[in-house]
Amino acid sequence: MAVKVLIVDDAAFMRMMIKDILVKNDFDVVGEAGDGAQAVEMYKDASPDLVTMDITMPEMDGITALKEIKKHDPDANIIMCSAMGQQAMVIDAIQAGAKDFIVKPFQADRVLEAINKSLA
Amino acid sequence: MEQTETAVDNLKVIVFQLKDEEYGVEVNQVKSIERVEHITRVPRTPEFVEGVINLRGVVTPIIDLRSRFQIENADHSEATRVIIVTVDGMDVGLIVDAANDVIDIASSAVEPPPEVVGGVEAAYIRGVAKLEKRLLILLNLDKVLNPEEVAEVKEMESGSSK
Amino acid sequence: MERNQYLEMFIDESTEHLQAVNDNLMKLEQNPGDTAIVDEVFRSAHTLKGMAATMGYEDLASLTHQMENVLDGIRNDKIEADSGVMDVVFASVDDLEAMVTDIASGGEGRRDVSAIVNRLEHVEKGTAPAEEKTSGAIIPESRALTYDDFERTVIQQAGEQDFNAYSVKISLSPDVILKAARVYMVFEVLEQAGEVVKSVPSVEELEDEQFELDFTIVLITKETQEDIQQRILKVSEVKTAEVKTVQIDEKPEEMKEEKNQFEEEAALPAEQGVRSPEPVSEASQKPVEKSTESSAAPQSKTIRVNIDRLDSLMNLFEELVIDRGRLEQISKELESSELTDTVEHMSRISGDLQSIILTMRMVPVEQVFNRFPRMVRSLSKELEKKVSLDIIGAETELDRTVIDEIGDPLVHLLRNSIDHGIEIPEKRRNAGKPETGHITLKAYHSGNHVFIEVSDDGGGINRDKVLQKALKSGVVSPENAAQLSDRQVYELLFSSGLSTADEISDISGRGVGLDVVKNKIESLGGTVSVDSSAGEGTHFLIQLPLTLSIISVMLVEVQDEVYAVPLSSIIETAIIKKDDIMAAHNQKVIDFRGSVVPLIDLTSFFDVPVTREENDYYSVVIVRKGEKMAALVVNSFIGQQEIVLKSLGDYLQNIFAISGATILGNGKVALILDCNALIK
Numbered sequence: 001m002a003v004k005v006l007i008v009d010d011a012a013f014m015r016m017m018i019k020d021i022l023v024k025n026d027f028d029v030v031g032e033a034g035d036g037a038q039a040v041e042m043y044k045d046a047s048p049d050l051v052t053m054d055i056t057m058p059e060m061d062g063i064t065a066l067k068e069i070k071k072h073d074p075d076a077n078i079i080m081c082s083a084m085g086q087q088a089m090v091i092d093a094i095q096a097g098a099k100d101f102i103v104k105p106f107q108a109d110r111v112l113e114a115i116n117k118s119l120a
Numbered sequence: 121m122e123q124t125e126t127a128v129d130n131l132k133v134i135v136f137q138l139k140d141e142e143y144g145v146e147v148n149q150v151k152s153i154e155r156v157e158h159i160t161r162v163p164r165t166p167e168f169v170e171g172v173i174n175l176r177g178v179v180t181p182i183i184d185l186r187s188r189f190q191i192e193n194a195d196h197s198e199a200t201r202v203i204i205v206t207v208d209g210m211d212v213g214l215i216v217d218a219a220n221d222v223i224d225i226a227s228s229a230v231e232p233p234p235e236v237v238g239g240v241e242a243a244y245i246r247g248v249a250k251l252e253k254r255l256l257i258l259l260n261l262d263k264v265l266n267p268e269e270v271a272e273v274k275e276m277e278s279g280s281s282k
Numbered sequence: 283m284e285r286n287q288y289l290e291m292f293i294d295e296s297t298e299h300l301q302a303v304n305d306n307l308m309k310l311e312q313n314p315g316d317t318a319i320v321d322e323v324f325r326s327a328h329t330l331k332g333m334a335a336t337m338g339y340e341d342l343a344s345l346t347h348q349m350e351n352v353l354d355g356i357r358n359d360k361i362e363a364d365s366g367v368m369d370v371v372f373a374s375v376d377d378l379e380a381m382v383t384d385i386a387s388g389g390e391g392r393r394d395v396s397a398i399v400n401r402l403e404h405v406e407k408g409t410a411p412a413e414e415k416t417s418g419a420i421i422p423e424s425r426a427l428t429y430d431d432f433e434r435t436v437i438q439q440a441g442e443q444d445f446n447a448y449s450v451k452i453s454l455s456p457d458v459i460l461k462a463a464r465v466y467m468v469f470e471v472l473e474q475a476g477e478v479v480k481s482v483p484s485v486e487e488l489e490d491e492q493f494e495l496d497f498t499i500v501l502i503t504k505e506t507q508e509d510i511q512q513r514i515l516k517v518s519e520v521k522t523a524e525v526k527t528v529q530i531d532e533k534p535e536e537m538k539e540e541k542n543q544f545e546e547e548a549a550l551p552a553e554q555g556v557r558s559p560e561p562v563s564e565a566s567q568k569p570v571e572k573s574t575e576s577s578a579a580p581q582s583k584t585i586r587v588n589i590d591r592l593d594s595l596m597n598l599f600e601e602l603v604i605d606r607g608r609l610e611q612i613s614k615e616l617e618s619s620e621l622t623d624t625v626e627h628m629s630r631i632s633g634d635l636q637s638i639i640l641t642m643r644m645v646p647v648e649q650v651f652n653r654f655p656r657m658v659r660s661l662s663k664e665l666e667k668k669v670s671l672d673i674i675g676a677e678t679e680l681d682r683t684v685i686d687e688i689g690d691p692l693v694h695l696l697r698n699s700i701d702h703g704i705e706i707p708e709k710r711r712n713a714g715k716p717e718t719g720h721i722t723l724k725a726y727h728s729g730n731h732v733f734i735e736v737s738d739d740g741g742g743i744n745r746d747k748v749l750q751k752a753l754k755s756g757v758v759s760p761e762n763a764a765q766l767s768d769r770q771v772y773e774l775l776f777s778s779g780l781s782t783a784d785e786i787s788d789i790s791g792r793g794v795g796l797d798v799v800k801n802k803i804e805s806l807g808g809t810v811s812v813d814s815s816a817g818e819g820t821h822f823l824i825q826l827p828l829t830l831s832i833i834s835v836m837l838v839e840v841q842d843e844v845y846a847v848p849l850s851s852i853i854e855t856a857i858i859k860k861d862d863i864m865a866a867h868n869q870k871v872i873d874f875r876g877s878v879v880p881l882i883d884l885t886s887f888f889d890v891p892v893t894r895e896e897n898d899y900y901s902v903v904i905v906r907k908g909e910k911m912a913a914l915v916v917n918s919f920i921g922q923q924e925i926v927l928k929s930l931g932d933y934l935q936n937i938f939a940i941s942g943a944t945i946l947g948n949g950k951v952a953l954i955l956d957c958n959a960l961i962k
Binding site for chain 1: 288291292295324325328329331332333335336343350459460462463466467470516517518519
């Protein structure tokens with residue numbers, strides 16, 4: 001059974017990139033959210049096995065969304081997608097329960113490594 | 121009446137009633153006349169300060185003139201009004217029994233206030249105007265509102281309440 | 283790589299982001315200290331980079347990457363966004379635009395960007411030495427592990443209690459990107475398995491990424507070596523993890539770094555281990571933390587509105603309110619229920635409009651404060667002093683016009699503190715003070731005003747020096763000079779023509795004295811005063827009038843009257859039994875969590891007409907002022923609300939224990955308690 005993934009990023013472009021990598025590796029993308037608030041809603045609806053979460057987004061940022069999702073599902077598997085200079089935020093996210101993080105721009109193998117480790 | 125009489129010789133006055141007497145305040149000191157709305161009591165203020173009201177978003181203090189002039193209290197009626205006056209840049213509302221007319225008074229018709237025992241009251245009165253059958257007491261708003269006096273009164277009151 | 287299907291989207295999004303970058307850079311130039319703007323630009327640049335890299339537009343990606351570094355440097359206070367830097371950044375954006383345009387017209391987006399990249403690199407590295415200054419020399423990659431006495435004892439004790447002591451050497455993957463984050467994750471894993479006793483390089487060095495790829499941890503745990511290794515390898519971007527048992531018969535060599543670590547650990551007597559890298563706890567990392575906070579806040583879309591338009595809006599609205607009042611009257615007189623209903627509805631809506639308009643002009647003072655940490659930092663570096671800035675109450679809101687004007691005076695006061703107040707580290711040491719001086723910037727509401735305090739723990743004001751200068755400039759006559767109290771002398775600082783700096787340093791301006799500060803503040807309708815204690819510090823207090831300020835309160839009922847208690851004063855609300863009230867010296871008190879708290883019955887305190895029956899249970903609001911507390915007896919709690927503070931006006935000044943008023947949703951006025959006055 002394919003692993004269900006929810007992709008969260010405010011740039012349509014990035015979402016498409018990640019989706020590409022995931023689909024080519026037999027993951028099932030069950031949803032795409034453009035901001036943290038949407039992410040929380042879609043998580044509740046689709047109950048994915050994994051979430052890729054951008055950190056900086058409008059409406060509600062990734063870390064807040066992460067916390068909200070964790071409240072709803074403490075076992076939620078969330079991987080943060082960060083930028084180079086966001087070290088502090090990444091640490092915050094890990095503290096808040098993110099399983100791992102990947103840095104943009106993505107390399108397919110890094111993305112897969114992180115995903116597989118988190119699912120293990 | 122000669123139309124060429126200068127404004128200086130004429131006072132335009134708003135007339136209001138307290139008990140049986142009529143009083144006047146100059147129109148240029150009056151901002152508006154309102155109906156009595158909910159008054160929020162403010163503790164530790166002189167007896168005649170009824171409290172404050174919400175006047176179009178501005179918190180405005182209200183004085184009960186009956187109390188200020190030591191006339192016995194009466195319930196508010198349909199006619200009761202609050203006259204909002206401006207003195208020294210401060211807006212204050214005065215509760216009166218009724219506010220009726222706006223009239224012109226020739227300054228020649230104004231006489232100095234009569235002597236009253238207990239000089240405080242006299243200070244409020246600027247003069248008395250005789251108009252046909254009416255006697256109008258013209259007020260010195262500065263003295264009615266005078267913060268210094270108010271402070272004195274406040275001190276007196278807080279001294280007595282301790 | 284199938285570019286084409288993404289091309290259109292790429293061009294659209296890139297163009298949008300470039301526009302945003304341009305606009306924000308313009309804003310940044312006007313507000314060089316505004317980290318929020320830098321964050322926005324950074325975000326856009328970063329997104330651009332990601333897209334470009336993935337699409338394979340290398341020149342675009344490389345230029346954006348370099349720009350990102352510079353922007354990152356700016357927002358971490360390592361680079362100052364001065365006009366030279368801005369020029370380079372603007373030039374980069376121009377190049378970026380050119381490349382995107384090229385791509386849009388079917389080209390490859392190639393461009394020789396080596397020159398501009400070079401310039402950006404210079405900007406980036408130009409102030410890099412600042413980083414090295416604070417974190418010391420570069421640490422060599424591998425070091426022999428040696429233990430000091432303390433560590434050996436710990437390890438020995440562990441052995442006695444059947445714990446294992448391992449030295450774990452971790453190698454991160456060569457293409458690791460956020461090293462400190464990975465280190466954090468490794469530490470997290472290790473701390474779940476046991477206790478970290480030692481780390482080489484030290485925790486601080488690891489946090490600052492002062493290492494290549496390797497680091498070694500000494501761990502006390504009951505787990506097996508294999509187990510530990512497995513756990514560590516689960517963390518991404520970890521290449522290898524070597525777990526060896528610790529040999530503690532190594533001679534304790536005194537290495538300088540070791541000693542420092544020992545001092546650190548000795549400072550934590552109760553704990554047995556090195557504290558794991560706390561995320562961004564140092565004051566020097568405040569900017570990063572702040573950007574975390576600011577991006578954690580909802581990024582609401584905003585537009586700029588001309589203040590004059592807001593004013594017109596306010597005025598028009600007030601006229602609308604007058605008409606509303608008239609309509610209400612008329613509807614009462616006409617007694618038409620339809621009319622009354624409609625007017626009531628209109629009143630409710632206009633009431634809401636009123637609140638919105640009032641709050642539109644309110645801005646948290648943080649807007650002004652947020653450029654100060656950087657300023658203090660660069661100033662103190664320049665003057666070779668160590669200064670830390672504490673900001674309290676940045677969320678205090680002020681009317682926009684006041685905020686615009688208060689910035690300059692505050693800058694001046696802060697500069698003053700750093701320049702004349704805080705002493706150089708040597709002097710401080712000799713005086714027995716900590717080397718790092720403290721400046722506290724505090725904003726809060728109290729009574730009818732907003733207060734801003736600037737205090738430092740520097741050398742205080744030199745009375746004699748000030749007097750001398752004042753005498754010299756004729757501000758004070760010799761006869762009067764002797765009579766002046768200390769405070770009066772300090773206040774002389776605000777007189778024009780006085781500057782007690784030995785040189786008019788560039789920092790505090792060319793003779794632009796505190797008189798300018800005073801004038802500015804007074805023009806805003808406020809006052810400024812100063813107090814000082816020789817050798818201990820100086821304290822400036824700015825008092826600004828309340829135009830519009832918003833505070834959170836708890837509304838309570840006292841008999842039939844409604845009062846508002848500022849939330850900042852409230853510790854708790856409670857319901858107590860009448861029987862629990864005790865008497866001490868004729869004062870009613872209760873036991874609140876072990877403390878004796880005096881009871882203040884608001885009904886009698888404010889002479890409120892009694893309309894309610896007495897009860898066996900009293901509702902109380904526990905408030906505090908500093909260390910003291912009081913329990914205010916009310917009839918019931920209505921609830922928490924944000925209200926607009928309104929002045930009681932000049933006529934009713936100084937009503938005891940009442941700091942102002944507010945207009946409730948129902949249009950009635952409620953009085954706001956001044957808890958500070960209630961608690962003697």
